[in-house]
Amino acid sequence: MQLTMYHPSTSALRAEALFASALQRSDRPSPGQVRKAVAAAIRAYSGRGCAELVAQEFGDHPETAAERMRWARAVASEVFTQPPGPAQGSARRRSGRTAGGLRRQRLART
Numbered sequence: 346m347q348l349t350m351y352h353p354s355t356s357a358l359r360a361e362a363l364f365a366s367a368l369q370r371s372d373r374p375s376p377g378q379v380r381k382a383v384a385a386a387i388r389a390y391s392g393r394g395c396a397e398l399v400a401q402e403f404g405d406h407p408e409t410a411a412e413r414m415r416w417a418r419a420v421a422s423e424v425f426t427q428p429p430g431p432a433q434g435s436a437r438r439r440s441g442r443t444a445g446g447l448r449r450q451r452l453a454r455t
Contacts, residue, residue, distance in 0.1 A: 355425075356421065358387070358392050359383050359425055360414065360417045361395040361398075362392075363383050364410075364413055364414055365390055366385065370416045376423075399414070
């Protein structure tokens with residue numbers, strides 16, 4: 346039998362990190378707070394550590410963990426699919442590069 350590794354998607358990693366963070370649904374966090382909390386959780390626990398914390402919560406408190414994960418997935422999806430605000434994306438726009446590092450192509454006007 347061959348073992349396979351699970352590689353979570355970026356969206357799953359962000360949801361797990363938000364789940365593992367100290368933010369609460371009742372805080373009604375802003376997109377900036379969510380981004381900071383996700384980054385802090387990934388720095389503190391790593392992606393694998395966030396997944397381990399999620400698994401532990403589902404084992405200890407499955408009912409509340411399911412509700413928190415639904416919230417984390419919805420919020421992470423909303424926050425990270427929105428284009429960054431002017432302060433967050435201005436450096437990329439000034440350099441002429443997109444988030445992926447490719448130069449923007451200008452279409453010739455006809």
